[in-house]
Amino acid sequence: MNDVDVCIIGSGAGGGPVALTLAEAGYSVLVLEKGPWLTESDFFKDELACCRRSVYTPHLKDEQHVLEDYDGQNDDGSYKWRAEASSDSGSDFWNGNCVGGSSNFMSGYFYRLKPKDFRLRTEFGEIKGANVVDWPIDYAAMEPYYTKAETVIGISGKVIPHPYQEPRSTKDFPYPPTAEHAVSNLIDKACLELNMHPLPTPRAVLSQPKDDRRSCEYSGFCGSYGCSSGAKGSSRAALLNQALKTGNCKIQPHAKVYKLSSDQTGRVSSADYYDKNGNSQSIRAKIFVVACQAIETSRLLLASTGPKHPNGLANNSGQVGKNLLFSAGGVGTGEFTYAQFDTQLAEAMKQRGPFVNRGLQDWYYINDKEFGAPAKGGTVDFLFRHPNAISKANGEKWDDNGKLMWGHSLKQKIKTVFTETKYLQFEVFNDWLPTDDCFVSLDNSVKDKWGSPVAKIRLGYHDHDLKVGRYLAEKSEQVLKQMNAKNIRSSVSGSPPPNLVAGGCRFGNDPVTSVLNADCQAHDAENLYVTDGSFMPTGGSVPYTWTIYANAFRVADIIKNRI
Amino acid sequence: MRKELTKKTLYQWDNTIPDGLDERIKERQARRGFLKASGLVAASLLLPACDNNSPNIEQSITKKSNDLLSQAPWQTFSAVQNQLFPKDDDSPGAEDINATMYLKSVLEVPGIDGADKKFLRDGVGWINDIAMQMTNKAFHELSANKKEEVLQRIATSSAGENWLSLLLLYIFEALLTAPVYGGNPEGIGWQWLEHKAGFPLPTKDKRYYLLT
Numbered sequence: 001m002n003d004v005d006v007c008i009i010g011s012g013a014g015g016g017p018v019a020l021t022l023a024e025a026g027y028s029v030l031v032l033e034k035g036p037w038l039t040e041s042d043f044f045k046d047e048l049a050c051c052r053r054s055v056y057t058p059h060l061k062d063e064q065h066v067l068e069d070y071d072g073q074n075d076d077g078s079y080k081w082r083a084e085a086s087s088d089s090g091s092d093f094w095n096g097n098c099v100g101g102s103s104n105f106m107s108g109y110f111y112r113l114k115p116k117d118f119r120l121r122t123e124f125g126e127i128k129g130a131n132v133v134d135w136p137i138d139y140a141a142m143e144p145y146y147t148k149a150e151t152v153i154g155i156s157g158k159v160i161p162h163p164y165q166e167p168r169s170t171k172d173f174p175y176p177p178t179a180e181h182a183v184s185n186l187i188d189k190a191c192l193e194l195n196m197h198p199l200p201t202p203r204a205v206l207s208q209p210k211d212d213r214r215s216c217e218y219s220g221f222c223g224s225y226g227c228s229s230g231a232k233g234s235s236r237a238a239l240l241n242q243a244l245k246t247g248n249c250k251i252q253p254h255a256k257v258y259k260l261s262s263d264q265t266g267r268v269s270s271a272d273y274y275d276k277n278g279n280s281q282s283i284r285a286k287i288f289v290v291a292c293q294a295i296e297t298s299r300l301l302l303a304s305t306g307p308k309h310p311n312g313l314a315n316n317s318g319q320v321g322k323n324l325l326f327s328a329g330g331v332g333t334g335e336f337t338y339a340q341f342d343t344q345l346a347e348a349m350k351q352r353g354p355f356v357n358r359g360l361q362d363w364y365y366i367n368d369k370e371f372g373a374p375a376k377g378g379t380v381d382f383l384f385r386h387p388n389a390i391s392k393a394n395g396e397k398w399d400d401n402g403k404l405m406w407g408h409s410l411k412q413k414i415k416t417v418f419t420e421t422k423y424l425q426f427e428v429f430n431d432w433l434p435t436d437d438c439f440v441s442l443d444n445s446v447k448d449k450w451g452s453p454v455a456k457i458r459l460g461y462h463d464h465d466l467k468v469g470r471y472l473a474e475k476s477e478q479v480l481k482q483m484n485a486k487n488i489r490s491s492v493s494g495s496p497p498p499n500l501v502a503g504g505c506r507f508g509n510d511p512v513t514s515v516l517n518a519d520c521q522a523h524d525a526e527n528l529y530v531t532d533g534s535f536m537p538t539g540g541s542v543p544y545t546w547t548i549y550a551n552a553f554r555v556a557d558i559i560k561n562r563i
Numbered sequence: 564m565r566k567e568l569t570k571k572t573l574y575q576w577d578n579t580i581p582d583g584l585d586e587r588i589k590e591r592q593a594r595r596g597f598l599k600a601s602g603l604v605a606a607s608l609l610l611p612a613c614d615n616n617s618p619n620i621e622q623s624i625t626k627k628s629n630d631l632l633s634q635a636p637w638q639t640f641s642a643v644q645n646q647l648f649p650k651d652d653d654s655p656g657a658e659d660i661n662a663t664m665y666l667k668s669v670l671e672v673p674g675i676d677g678a679d680k681k682f683l684r685d686g687v688g689w690i691n692d693i694a695m696q697m698t699n700k701a702f703h704e705l706s707a708n709k710k711e712e713v714l715q716r717i718a719t720s721s722a723g724e725n726w727l728s729l730l731l732l733y734i735f736e737a738l739l740t741a742p743v744y745g746g747n748p749e750g751i752g753w754q755w756l757e758h759k760a761g762f763p764l765p766t767k768d769k770r771y772y773l774l775t
Contacts, residue, residue, distance in 0.1 A: 036775045045761025046741055049771035053674040061676070221761035228763055352759045389739040389758050390732075397731050404724050406647040406714070406731060411654060418756035 004028040004250075005563060007271050007285035009257045009300070012101020013548040014291030014532030016235030020152075020242055021556035023249035027563060030250050030283060031240065032273055034292075035097035037253040038104075040237070043226030047388050050224050056105065057094035060087040062449040065295070066456040067091055070437075070494075079437065081458060085446050093457065093498040095293060099253055100236025102293065102499065103545060107223030108204035108232055109381060110155055111542035112146045112550075114166045114364060115139040116376070120431075120538050124376055130433035130462050131323055133537050136509045136518035143169055145550035150174055153233035153549060154210050157202030164364045178207045178216055180357045182348035183424060187358045187382055190482035196475075201357040201381060204233035204545070213237055218353035220387055255281070258452050260288060260313050260528070262306030268313070268528050274450050287559055291532040291552070294324060298440040298504040298534065299455040301515075314505070314522035314530075319515045321440035324457065325503035325539040328465035329378060329428030330492035332473050333385070334485025336422045349422050356424075358382045360479075363472055364541065371471055378430030378468060378541035380476045385423035392417065424485060426476040428469050428492065429500075430541045433462040438496075440504055461494035502533030502544050520555045531555050636687040637663050640730075642703035643690065646710045647727065648734045654755050657734060665737035665746035666730075673772045679729070686726040693717055741765050 005027040008015045015031055023029045035056070049055045058064075064086040071082035086093060096102030116123045119134040126132065147169050149155065156175040159168065177200050191198040205222070206215045213230035222232070230237045243249035254276035261270045261282075268288045275281050290297050298321035304313035312320055338346040363377035385392070396414050399405050405413070432438075437460025442453040469492035480488045508514030511523035520535050522528040531552040533544045540547065632641045641663040650656025657663070670680050694702040694713050702713060717723030737746030739753065741764045747753065753760055765771070 038774065042769060042774055044741075044763050044765040044769060046765040046771060048674075048736070048740055048744065049765065049774065052736070053771050055771045055774055217762075219761040220759070225761070350757075387761070389753070389756070389760075390735050393735040393739060393756075394732050397728065404718055404728055404731075406727065407649060407711075408651065410731075411648065411651065415654070415756065418758060 002284045002286055004030045004283065004285045006030070006287045006289060006559070007032065007283050008289040008291060009260075009271055010034075010101065010291035010293065010297075010532065011099045011235060011240060011251060012096070012291060012293060012532065013103045013235050013545050014293075014530075014552050015289065016100070016103075016239030016243075017149075017152075017549055017552035018289050018291070018529075018531055018556040018559065019249050020239045021553065021560060022563075023243040023246040025560050026246075026248060027560075028248055029243065030252060030285070031099075032255040032257055032271060032283070033099050033101075033251060033253050034256045035099065035253065037099040037251065038226065040226075040228050040230050043104075043228045045219055045221045045225060045228075047390050050105070050226070051388055052390060054092075056096050056098050056226070057092065058097060060090075060092060063094075063454070064446065064448070065093045065454055066443040066446050067093065068456060068458040070460060079460070081460075083443075083456065085454075093295065095499050095501075099251055100234040100240065103234040104226045104232070104236060105224050106204070106232070106234075106499075106543075106545055107383075108545075109359075109543055110157075110202045110204050110546040111359070111361075111379060112166050113139070113142070113540040113542065113547055114164060116365065117538065117540040118142075120376060124374065127433060127462070127464055130435055130464065132433065133506075133508065133513075135537060136507055136514075139166065142547070142550055142554065143167065145553040146546065148553050149546060149549040152553075153204050153238045154206045154213070154231075155202050155204050155233065155546075156207040158200045160200065162197050162199060162361065164361050173202060175207045175210075177357060178203055178205050179218060179354040181351060181354040181384075182345065183382075183384075184356055184358050186483055187356070187479065190479050191358075191360065194478055194482055196360055196362050196479070199359045199361060201355070201359045203355065203357070204238075205355075206231040206233070211242070220352035222355075223386065224388070256450065257292075257300060258303065258450060260290070260300065260304040262304070262309055262313060262525060264307050266306070266308035266525050268525055278450070287527050287529065287563060289529045289531055289555075289559070290534075291530070293532055294501045294504045294534045295440050295455050295457060297530060297532055298324070299442065301505070302440070302442050303452060308524070314515050314525050314528060316524050317512055317515060319506065319513065321504050322436075323434035323503045323506055323537065324438045324440055325434060325501065325533075325536060326432045326438075326461075326496035326498075327500035327539065327541075327543070328430045328432040328461065328494075329469040330473055330490060331425055331427050332476055332480070332488070332490030333423055333425045334477075334480030334483070334488040336424065336483075336485055337420055338422065339420070340484065352387060356383050360476070363475060366468070366471065368471075371467075375468065376431055376541065378428060378472050380426050380428055380472055382424060382426050382479075385425055389418075424480065424483070426473075426480070426490075428472040428476065428490075429543065430465065430468045430472060432496070432539055433465055434503060434506075434538060435460055435462050437461070459494075459496050461496070466492055466494060500543060502536040502539050502548075505530050505534035506537035507535040508537060519558045520551065521558075529555055529559060631667075632663055636684060637667065638703045639687045639691060639701070640666055642705075642710065643714070643727075643730060644734055646707070646714060647731055648738075655738075655751050657737075659748075660734070660737045660752055661746050661748060662734050662737040665740075665744065666733050668745050669733055669736070682726070683729060686722075686730075689722075689726075690717060743767055743770060 008031045011033040068081040068083045071080040157173040216231040255273045257273040259272045263269045270282045302312035360380040366375045366377040443456040473490040505515040507516035644657035644662045648657040
């Protein structure tokens, strides 16, 4: 006897679409979420809550990761790795553990993948040292769900002709672009002078009200912050709240799933979790959907051994946790002084609230002899430096020689940074190639507060990622230069951004080399689906969230048709 | 002789830096400059862990007593903060932003790791030891020039630098956080730096340690 039809573990971008689709279809759905249930009335522009204390993420002493960094080479040329618990290093790899997951805290910068992203191996060939493969589905299979996400999540934007524009089944976005900052015109002008094609950035932020969600109120504090108007298209605001209205969906916060038990046939029989009081509970369901964000999804499967799954659930291929992806690239900055503008423009530049909303995809595919053979490139987006004031001031306390400053000289430096200078940045997104040096396993020694082994993450990257990233950063710096920015610099490295993570349970047609089939159903556990970013065998060169939403809607339809 | 004692004290102190606290390492990590803002900012890298103190939160935030600033350890904290963040004609100093009372609340409410709190508190003993060794006076009794000498001296050790760096961090919090936390009275820090705060701002019953 099952408790519910469908049990979803994780309430973020991978879980929300499944919950809504199946609840609307009349099935009983239970969403188990490890974190608390916060709502619009709990979200404020509070830098302590968002970014300086562990409010939306666990305390590292309770739950953490072990991170393995490259540490030179052995005599035989093999790599050495140095493991460090994140509570020792202070490196925090959590992203938002609460109802709605990290989609509560994104800045909603949304791009679709492009058709070639689904067949990278065929289009660009093998890259030595990388495990590049084609996807088992093509862009046409995903397109209707990208479109569905535009409407259901509420994506604001404007389609303009572009050399690499991906095919669309609708003419334009359902919501017009969000309000734009004056700097957007300056970026457009510079790009056009350089024969580049500036793109309006689509955003999962409402520019007009929808259902019970208000439109954006333009406080200027978006990324990292929970949204108090409901405009941001988080899984919670856009999907779970709607799912609850059907009466068929329940959300259980403070439910930490530690194991998926499976029976003699290999089917998942229950999700076992610790409740808020630390007591173990168990839920039986027809279908189980895992969407804990890539690292924790792999960890949960690896920890869920059973009679048919001696190496972890769905891991008879040994592929669970492998080919973890981040986003490669880096960031760059240019500085403007208000004094370089006339009074009117200076005032406009000081404005906070409207979005910069500009990106470049002129080098999504690189065809440049100076670079080498044709290659996959990436996306550039422009944004102002994050407005967090405490971190901005705190970042100024070291002088150019790395010596701690204080007193009058430090105060003067901070005053200048805050009142005389505007920092325009760009971010480069390019493929983080899947390799054997980037994966999730279980750590043998470090446990979480419930006694379960934590995820150990090896953080190797491919040198090709840096080559592409630097190429894109160089192009982006030209834009800042054309705008007369000063002190232009950029940094491209192999350090992974923990908030842009996918892979670990790649989907494919061959059970030997993949964890999931093309439907994101486990090859060797027929009532188990994975719907977060884990399924991606290659990452594309845009933030993952829109693709996660779209794919989860796609898989939700598949589940609806079988159940 | 005195100098050698000081040096020994200084570097013994280095062994007491709590795991995960080293400000310089964190700064390097932040400067790797890669954590993209599209989801979460690099500030998440700087998150300290938490302990489970159960303080009298209301009292610690609202109680503001001049008497307190003349008592240990707040007398020392206050003197160091005024040296780190002095008042100028055109800008607020540590006293104007309630830096000491703010620090007191940081040490009392949940949010900061217990080892970090201990490190902050222990620093008061160390800096006074060193001040005594250098001048035969407690830190708060010194002239501004002598205070500066002591600070320069302790900054040569890793622990001393970390301690001052942490105090600066909490000064910046007192300067720029939402006033509901006890610093930045009436937005004085925001006004000085022409910083436009976001909205809505947290209310008293929605301070971060009351949310979850």
